[in-house]
Amino acid sequence: MSLKNRLSICALSLAIGLASTTTSADELDVGVTTTGIPFTFVDTQTQEPTGAMVDLAKAIAAKTGDTVSFEITAFSALIPALKTGKIDMISAGMFATEKRAEIVDFSDVVYSYGDAMFVASDDDTPYTIDDLDGEVVGAQVGTTFADALQARGTFKEVKLYDALPDIMRDVKLGRLKAGFGDKPIIAYQIGQNPGLGVRMVGTYEAAKQSPLALAVSKDNPELLARVNKAIAEMKSSGELFDIFAKYGL
Template sequence: MRRHRHILTAMAATVLSLTACSLVGGPPASIGDNPATGGASGTPGPTTSVNADPALHDQLPERIKSAGVIRVASNIPYPPWEMYTTVGGKQPTGIDYDLSQALAAKLGVRASFDQTPFDSMIPAILAGKADIVMAGLFDTPKRRESLNFVDYAEDGYSMLVAKGNPEGLKDVTDLSGKTVAVQSSTSEEAAIDKLSDRLEAGGRPGVTVVRFPGDSEAFLAIRSGKAVARVQATSAAAYAAKTFDNGNAFELVQAPSITEQFGGGMEGIGVPKSDPELLKAIQKALQALMDDGTYQQILTKYGVQSIALTKAEINQGKVL
C-alpha cells in the first residue's frame, strides 16, 4: 500500500452520532396516482399506471415469466438514484426505484428492489441471487467483463465540498495533499488513485483517500471534517448539495478538469452476460418508456433531466 493511500474505517459510532444529516427522499416513488408498495426487503409492489406490453412480456426468460418478478439489486442510499422516503424507513424511492417499477410494469411483471452492499451487487447477479443491477452504475469496460448494460443516462463528475468551499477547491489539481472521501469499489475510487499517482509523478503531494463501504458515510466524512471533498457523479453530487440539510451542508464545484480526470460516461442497467433474452427485453421496455414520456417524467421528478438519453442502447460506456 502506497503511503498516500491511507485506508480509514468509518466507525459505527461516528455514523450514529451524525444520523440527523442522513439523506432521505421526498414523496413516495410512484408513476401516476397509485404508488408502488414494494420495499427493500424484496417484496414486490404493483405499478398500475404503466400499461403492460404482452409482446415484451413474451420476450422475458421463462423463469421470470413464471415467477412474475424481476429481482433488482441496488445499494441504498445513493440519492437521487435510490434512497428511503424517511430516515430509518424501508420504503425506497429515487430514480432507479421508480424506473424499476415502471420497467417491470411494462414487461407485465413486478420488480423487487433489494438492498445489496455495493461491492456485492455484481457477485449477487453472477450467483443468480438477483436478475439485474440498478444503482446509478457506470457502464465501464471492466464491468462489461461480467455484465452487459442497457444504458439509461449520461453523467459527468463534480466535487462535493462543505458549504462555502473553505479549502477554495476549483479543480482536481487542488486535491493535492488533501483528504478525499470515496465509496469503495466505485469508479471514482480507481480514478482518484490515478490522480494521486499523476500528482506524485509531477512532484506534488498525492491524495489521501478515505474509503467507506457506503455513500452516506462518505458524505458524513465531509461534515465531520475527516475529508475535504467527495468526487462523484454530478447527478448525485448536485442532489446532495440541494437537499442535504436543506442545502446548507454542501456545495458543488464543477470544472472541465474533473470530468476529464474521472471520465463520466453512461450509467446502465446491468444484466448478466448469460441472459441475452432479459437484456433485449429490458432494452425494449426502456425504449418504450422513453417513447411514451414515462422515463423523462421520472428524471424530471428528481431534477436530473439533463442526463436523459433518447435511445436505449447497449454497452456504449466509454473508458473511465
C-alpha cells in the same frame, strides 16, 4: 375413446394452459442501494425503496409483464450478487463501463452524468483537482470515481467508503480535504439538507459524462432483450424522461 377419457384429457389440457399463463411472468429480484438519492433510496415514511431507478425498474417490469421485488444491497456488492444469482438485475446509479461489461451485460443507456467535488461549506476556495495534490480525499468503494482518483497517484491518500454520507461527514469534520461522487446525488442531497456542512465546488469540471444503465447476468440474454425493448418504448413515448424529471434529473 370414451367420453370420460376425453373429458379428462380436456381438463388436463386446460390445467396446463392455465399454469403456463400464470407462470409466464418472471419474478425479478432487482438490486438497489439506499445511498444513491435520487436514483435509489429508502422512503422514510413507507420504508420502501424508491427513486428514479426504482421507478424505472417498476416501469420496465410493467411492460415486460414481470413482477418485481427489490433487494437492498451495498453498491460494492451489487455485481457479486448478480453473478451469484442472488439478484436478477441491477437498477442503481451504476455506470456502464468497459471493465464492468466484461462481467455483466448492460442495457441501453438510460441517463448520463459526471462526478462532482465537494469540500467543507466554510471552505470557499475555488479548487481544481490539481490543487488537491498531496491531500487526503475520499470516494465510494467500487465506483469509477475512486478508480480514477487512485490512478492519478497524486494524493496523499484516497480513502474509500461504503456510503456517500460517510464521506460528507468526514469532509465536514476535516478528516478529508475533499470528497468525490455522483454529481446528481451530491447536488440532490446538499439541496435537500443544507445542514450537511459541505458544498459542491463549482470550479471543478468532471473529466467526462458517463453512461448509466441497468445490468443483468451474461447468462440471461433473454431478459436483456426484454429490458432493452421496454427502454426503447419508454424513450419513444417520453416516459423515460418523465421518470428522471420527477426527481429533478
